[in-house]
Amino acid sequence: MTLAAPAEFRQTGIRPALPKLALPSGLGLPALVLLCATLLGALPFLRLLAAAFAPGWQFAPEGALAEITSRAAVNATLHTFETAGLSAFGALAIGGTAAILLAVTDVRGKRPLAFALVFSMMIAPQVAALAFLSLFAPSSALLGAIGLSPAPGTPNPLLGRGGIILVMALHHAPLVAITLWTGLRSVPHALVEAAQMEGAAPATIVGRILLPVLRPQIIAAALLAFVAGIGNFGIPALLGLPVNYLTLPTLIYRRLSSFGPAGLPDAAALSLLVALVAGLGITASLLATRRAGGKVEIERPLQPFWHLGGARPVVAAGLWLLIALKLGLPLLALIGEALTPALGVALTWQNLTFDKFAEVLLRQDVTVRAFRNSLLFAGSAAVILALLSIAFAYGLERRMGKLRRVVEVVIELPYALPGVVLAIACILMFLKPLPLIGVSIYATPFIILFAYIARFLPLALKAPVAAMAQIEAHHEEAAKLDGVTLWQMLRFIVAPILAPAAAVSGLMVFLVAFNELTVSALLWSSGTETLGVVLFSLKEAGLAGEAAAVAISACAVILAVMLGLDALGRKLPANILPWRI
Amino acid sequence: MRALATTAVLALGLALPAIDTAGAVEGKLVLYTSQPNTDAQQTIDAFKAKYPKVEVSFVRDGTPRVMAKLRAEIEAGAPQADVLLIADAVTMEGLKKEDRLLAHDKADVSAFPTGVHDPAKMWFATKLITTGIVYNTKAALKPESWLDLARPEAKNQLAMPSPLNSGAAMIHTITLTGNLPGGWSFYEELKKNGTLAAGANGDILRQVATGEKLYGMIVDFMPIREKAKGAPVEFVFPKEGVSAVSEPVAILKSSKNPEAAKALVDFLISKDGQELALKQGYVSAHPNVALPAGYPTRGAIKLMPFDAAKALADEPAARKRFSAIFEG
Numbered sequence: 001m002t003l004a005a006p007a008e009f010r011q012t013g014i015r016p017a018l019p020k021l022a023l024p025s026g027l028g029l030p031a032l033v034l035l036c037a038t039l040l041g042a043l044p045f046l047r048l049l050a051a052a053f054a055p056g057w058q059f060a061p062e063g064a065l066a067e068i069t070s071r072a073a074v075n076a077t078l079h080t081f082e083t084a085g086l087s088a089f090g091a092l093a094i095g096g097t098a099a100i101l102l103a104v105t106d107v108r109g110k111r112p113l114a115f116a117l118v119f120s121m122m123i124a125p126q127v128a129a130l131a132f133l134s135l136f137a138p139s140s141a142l143l144g145a146i147g148l149s150p151a152p153g154t155p156n157p158l159l160g161r162g163g164i165i166l167v168m169a170l171h172h173a174p175l176v177a178i179t180l181w182t183g184l185r186s187v188p189h190a191l192v193e194a195a196q197m198e199g200a201a202p203a204t205i206v207g208r209i210l211l212p213v214l215r216p217q218i219i220a221a222a223l224l225a226f227v228a229g230i231g232n233f234g235i236p237a238l239l240g241l242p243v244n245y246l247t248l249p250t251l252i253y254r255r256l257s258s259f260g261p262a263g264l265p266d267a268a269a270l271s272l273l274v275a276l277v278a279g280l281g282i283t284a285s286l287l288a289t290r291r292a293g294g295k296v297e298i299e300r301p302l303q304p305f306w307h308l309g310g311a312r313p314v315v316a317a318g319l320w321l322l323i324a325l326k327l328g329l330p331l332l333a334l335i336g337e338a339l340t341p342a343l344g345v346a347l348t349w350q351n352l353t354f355d356k357f358a359e360v361l362l363r364q365d366v367t368v369r370a371f372r373n374s375l376l377f378a379g380s381a382a383v384i385l386a387l388l389s390i391a392f393a394y395g396l397e398r399r400m401g402k403l404r405r406v407v408e409v410v411i412e413l414p415y416a417l418p419g420v421v422l423a424i425a426c427i428l429m430f431l432k433p434l435p436l437i438g439v440s441i442y443a444t445p446f447i448i449l450f451a452y453i454a455r456f457l458p459l460a461l462k463a464p465v466a467a468m469a470q471i472e473a474h475h476e477e478a479a480k481l482d483g484v485t486l487w488q489m490l491r492f493i494v495a496p497i498l499a500p501a502a503a504v505s506g507l508m509v510f511l512v513a514f515n516e517l518t519v520s521a522l523l524w525s526s527g528t529e530t531l532g533v534v535l536f537s538l539k540e541a542g543l544a545g546e547a548a549a550v551a552i553s554a555c556a557v558i559l560a561v562m563l564g565l566d567a568l569g570r571k572l573p574a575n576i577l578p579w580r581i
Numbered sequence: 582m583r584a585l586a587t588t589a590v591l592a593l594g595l596a597l598p599a600i601d602t603a604g605a606v607e608g609k610l611v612l613y614t615s616q617p618n619t620d621a622q623q624t625i626d627a628f629k630a631k632y633p634k635v636e637v638s639f640v641r642d643g644t645p646r647v648m649a650k651l652r653a654e655i656e657a658g659a660p661q662a663d664v665l666l667i668a669d670a671v672t673m674e675g676l677k678k679e680d681r682l683l684a685h686d687k688a689d690v691s692a693f694p695t696g697v698h699d700p701a702k703m704w705f706a707t708k709l710i711t712t713g714i715v716y717n718t719k720a721a722l723k724p725e726s727w728l729d730l731a732r733p734e735a736k737n738q739l740a741m742p743s744p745l746n747s748g749a750a751m752i753h754t755i756t757l758t759g760n761l762p763g764g765w766s767f768y769e770e771l772k773k774n775g776t777l778a779a780g781a782n783g784d785i786l787r788q789v790a791t792g793e794k795l796y797g798m799i800v801d802f803m804p805i806r807e808k809a810k811g812a813p814v815e816f817v818f819p820k821e822g823v824s825a826v827s828e829p830v831a832i833l834k835s836s837k838n839p840e841a842a843k844a845l846v847d848f849l850i851s852k853d854g855q856e857l858a859l860k861q862g863y864v865s866a867h868p869n870v871a872l873p874a875g876y877p878t879r880g881a882i883k884l885m886p887f888d889a890a891k892a893l894a895d896e897p898a899a900r901k902r903f904s905a906i907f908e909g
Contacts, residue, residue, distance in 0.1 A: 134791075153793075155737070241779060242777070244778075244907070342790070344717075344790035344812045359619065364618060367618075427653065432658075440657050442653075526661050529640075540746075
């Protein structure tokens with residue numbers, strides 16, 4: 001499928017002499033968009049339905065129903081709801097406060113604060129979980145250094161329900177912040193000025209005007225955090241599995257990894273349960289945002305209006321404290337763990353060692369290969385999706401008409417399904433050789449690439465679609481009068497305009513896919529290990545220090561990419577990089 | 582298993598002649614293993630030093646997951662692995678029954694006592710890995726018996742790997758429930774004592790070394806190696822005896838490079854390969870290779886009896902029973 005779009009372009013591109021073939025205002029592009037959406041979105045979902053309710057292509061829903069109503073599934077569903085729900089409230093409180101403080105006050109250092117907040121989100125959830133885990137272990141180098149080591153035999157307080165909720169809330173807080181920043185940009189500053197003329201205090205303006213105006217975005221952000229929490233695998237895998245506190249994604253993973261293909265129908269049935277739970281969240285979110293109503297004409301977007309005065313350093317200190325807790329401490333804990341010579345040994349200047357780094361970066365083929373694979377898979381997915389997003393943005397915005405909503409929902413499906421679930425759908429689709437060509441892509445890099453493209457397409461579309469909506473159609477109409485082909489239109493008119501947005505969404509995809517674990521955990525095979533997979537495997541083999549060294553190295557790569565983007569960002573249109581508020 | 586330890590001490594093996602067919606073997610080789618990454622990499626590096634033309638890649642995971650992956654691939658009609666180096670012989674017996682293993686008739690096993698390897702030469706033991714008790718040196722109770730773990734001092738302080746994650750843990754569970762007088766009721770008592778059964782051996786090591794738990798059931802080499810690096814852990818061979826796996830190696834019938842696969846097997850059971858196991862801190866299967874530092878003598882390690890054929894038949898039931906006790 002990944003070849004479908006380029007092939008179509010090539011076909012029309014090779015023969016510019018035959019413009020009629022391209023149907024400039026016709027069906028070529030809509031058909032292509034529909035085909036991609038079906039392949040990437042509908043097919044995995046339908047395959048899952050079939051596997052659950054008609055195992056072996058015989059309609060037999062009893063097995064699936066029994067699995068869904070089993071005690072383990074019911075418990076896992078409850079656990080999923082409570083961790084996702086409570087962590088969404090936490091994320092809303094933390095991320096919402098940070099977003100509003102950074103948007104409306106004159107606190108110093110907004111740029112680095114926002115950058116650090118977004119960077120903390122780019123750290124893979126399983127890495128964040130691992131970091132918090134080592135931070136609170138009785139032997140924690142950090143707790144030891146400040147004389148707060150708990151007594152040996154003290155259970156790690158982060159294992160289990162509370163830890164999952166806490167780490168998830170912190171992890172999804174930037175997601176809430178980014179959503180609210182987008183919303184805050186669409187608030188006209190005139191609203192604030194009117195209130196100020198009435199003599200309203202800044203706190204009153206925030207409480208009585210901003211929050212009510214932002215209600216749809218607040219609900220959407222909370223639901224986004226909720227859906228992300230339902231699908232999250234890394235955090236409950238590291239903090240829940242060791243104490244048998246299972247959520248739906250970890251229950252599915254355990255079923256599948258212990259029972260192999262025999263566990264597939266059960267896993268598929270459980271997957272549909274997750275899809276149902278996540279679907280509730282998405283539907284609620286669609287309802288909430290629909291009530292937002294029409295677009296507001298903005299003369300001047302919201303400016304910071306809250307002069308903190310003497311409280312300025314206090315607020316800044318508070319925000320930096322949050323960053324330190326969310327980003328600094330876990331990173332320090334990871335570094336500590338990577339530098340200690342053995343588990344449970346206190347870190348001192350005399351015994352610190354870079355051996356673990358040398359082991360994973362120089363001696364281990366598999367970790368080096370994992371870095372290369374993750375770069376390659378995330379990079380390819382980013383490039384393909386950036387190109388695809390241009391065609392999709394143009395097609396959705398200009399050519400799809402009423403079909404647009406349907407296509408958008410279909411595309412969203414794989415993003416809404418938890419990664420483990422999408423991986424199962426991919427195994428089901430590709431385990432047997434493909435019909436017609438008789439080649440199996442299972443156990444090749446292409447199955448991971450397919451899954452990444454299906455999963456991250458909605459993410460890649462956000463910026464180009466938004467950009468396309470703001471572009472006046474006169475260029476295209478002028479071009480149409482000249483009788484250009486679809487390929488020429490995309491290549492010479494649309495692509496240059498959408499290029500910055502497409503490039504940025506490609507890079508966002510890269511950042512998310514680089515540390516990804518949930519999809520590749522089930523799809524990797526010899527030679528296609530990803531970073532997430534290696535990290536998880538090292539930890540399970542008792543090599544926690546090596547796992548920490550991999551995690552830190554991966555963070556360094558992410559940081560480098562983000563800094564590069566930021567440098568590039570000065571030349572990009574405003575509001576594209578999420579941390580440039 | 583028992584034969585391995587008892588006769589191994591007495592048997593006088595002959596050193597294998599140096600193999601010098603390196604030039605003839607080449608191509609790609611895929612190894613599926615449950616060895617920790619570092620060990621797997623060292624094994625491959627040592628093999629490649631002898632056979633530079635062979636390109637070895639490996640997949641590492643707990644034995645059940647390695648098998649889940651392999652089974653999925655077999656179902657898809659494209660098993661990727663050439664060589665399988667996993668925790669236990671029971672799984673190998675299962676594969677042998679299904680006719681998925683390739684016999685390596687020319688393998689030189691003259692140095693080993695009979696009973697160590699598969700008589701049909703379809704799988705070969707590489708090590709002796711026992712499962713005993715690990716404790717944090719700060720713990721008040723120094724356990725000597727499996728039954729000590731059910732004592733009040735160990736309440737909420739014991740962690741053990743889940744047989745769903747580890748092949749060694751599966752054998753251990755079947756051995757222990759088959760040998761302790763209480764059978765499965767011992768595990769039920771452990772559950773009542775707040776025992777945690779989840780994850781793999783690596784998780785147990787981390788929890789006990791970092792002091793999150795004070796006691797654990799674990800494979801021997803992990804705590805013995807970590808202790809040598811300075812970690813505050815101690816390993817105990819309990820007085821009733823320990824369970825053991827032999828980390829067997831086998832060639833899949835579907836191997837695309839059987840020559841290189843055979844070379845790898847030859848290397849693993851050669852004196853050099855076995856001494857590498859010693860260097861990595863394992864008890865090698867070869868009777869003439871010394872034991873790593875930190876172990877008692879071969880004769881002092883008491884193995885509990887274990888019937889592989891029965892274990893193969895009992896495995897699904899044991900899995901269910903364990904799951905019902907600890908995951909309910």
